[in-house]
Amino acid sequence: MLYSEKVMDHFTNPRNVGEIPDADGVGEVGNAKCGDIMKMYIKVQNGVLTDVKFKTFGCGAAVATSSMATELIKGKPIEEALQLTNKAVVEALDGLPAVKLHCSVLAEQAIKAALSDYYRRQGIDPAPLVGEVHECEGCCEGH
Numbered sequence: 001m002l003y004s005e006k007v008m009d010h011f012t013n014p015r016n017v018g019e020i021p022d023a024d025g026v027g028e029v030g031n032a033k034c035g036d037i038m039k040m041y042i043k044v045q046n047g048v049l050t051d052v053k054f055k056t057f058g059c060g061a062a063v064a065t066s067s068m069a070t071e072l073i074k075g076k077p078i079e080e081a082l083q084l085t086n087k088a089v090v091e092a093l094d095g096l097p098a099v100k101l102h103c104s105v106l107a108e109q110a111i112k113a114a115l116s117d118y119y120r121r122q123g124i125d126p127a128p129l130v131g132e133v134h135e136c137e138g139c140c141e142g143h
Contacts, residue, residue, distance in 0.1 A: 003060070004094035010064035015071050018053045024121065027113025029106055029133070036062040036103060038110040040070070044118055048077050054110070061100035062107075068092050069107035078118075082130060084111060109133055
């Protein structure tokens with residue numbers, strides 16, 4: 001299995017690792033069966049993600065996709081962060097092996113879960129804004 005230089009860089013030097021103790025939103029996705037669990041923390045000010053951190057338990061690709069996803073949304077308005085797709089994460093990492101694509105799906109879903117939590121804390125139904133947040137059903141096939 002060959003990984004791009006960017007994947008290796010984000011795995012060995014992950015960005016934005018940790019927790020935000022007073023986070024405005026926290027989302028956790030994954031499945032202990034497949035071994036990848038991602039937890040995203042967001043801080044929001046005036047509709048902008050001023051800080052994003054993650055904790056990931058999983059393989060190198062899971063760490064790399066979490067790291068890249070946080071880099072892609074940090075400092076961006078919520079609306080822009082909601083547009084982030086797993087495909088964009090994979091492209092930003094210069095690709096992933098097919099058997100590791102589920103990691104990018106988890107990164108996208110972790111961000112959506114954190115944004116859903118943020119909206120719920122604001123008393124807003126997140127479903128119309130964020131869409132459905134899928135857990136790990138099916139994304140781990142072949143993992």
